[in-house]
Every structure is written in C-alpha cells, then in structure tokens.
Amino acid sequence: MGSLSIWHWMIVIVVVMLLFGGRGKLSNLMGDFAQGIKAFKKGMSEDDKPAEAKADPAKSLDHQAASPAPKSETGQRA
Secondary structure, three states: OOOOOHHHHHHHHHHHHHHHOOOOHHHHHHHHHHHHHHHHHHHHHHHHHHHHHOOOOOOOOOOOOOOOOOOOHHHOOO
16 A cells, blocks of 8 residues: 555656656746746836836926906896
8 A cells, every 4th residue: 555556657657758858848848938937027127117217207387367258148048
C-alpha cells in the first residue's frame, strides 16, 4: 500500500516527459509568459506618460455677470 504500482510510475514519467521533454516546452511557455508581462507593463507605463504630460496648471476665465435683459410686453400675458 505504501509503494506505487508500475502504472503509476509510467503515468508520472509520461507527464514529466511531456512537461520537460523535447526542446524545453515548459521553459518556452514560461518565457512567453514573461514577455507578455513585460509588454503589459510597458503598455501601462506608456499610458501614464501622456497623462502626466497633460497635467498643466488650471486656467481661470474672467467672467463678467451679464446685465438682466429688459422685460418685454410680449412676454407678459394677461
């Protein structure tokens, strides 16, 4: 009960060969994942730069209050 049968070991060997066999499929997969993260970080940093460049001081506009419009008699109804 403490040891595994030959079929268990065969399955483990097949899984290990699939993951680490050949040209390093797992390492290629992790390399692609790392490149994706780097591209994402680069894209996020590029999005922050234009926002910082546009941070100009607020401009105020001089506003003069308009004089009240004279009331016309056509606007009043009896």
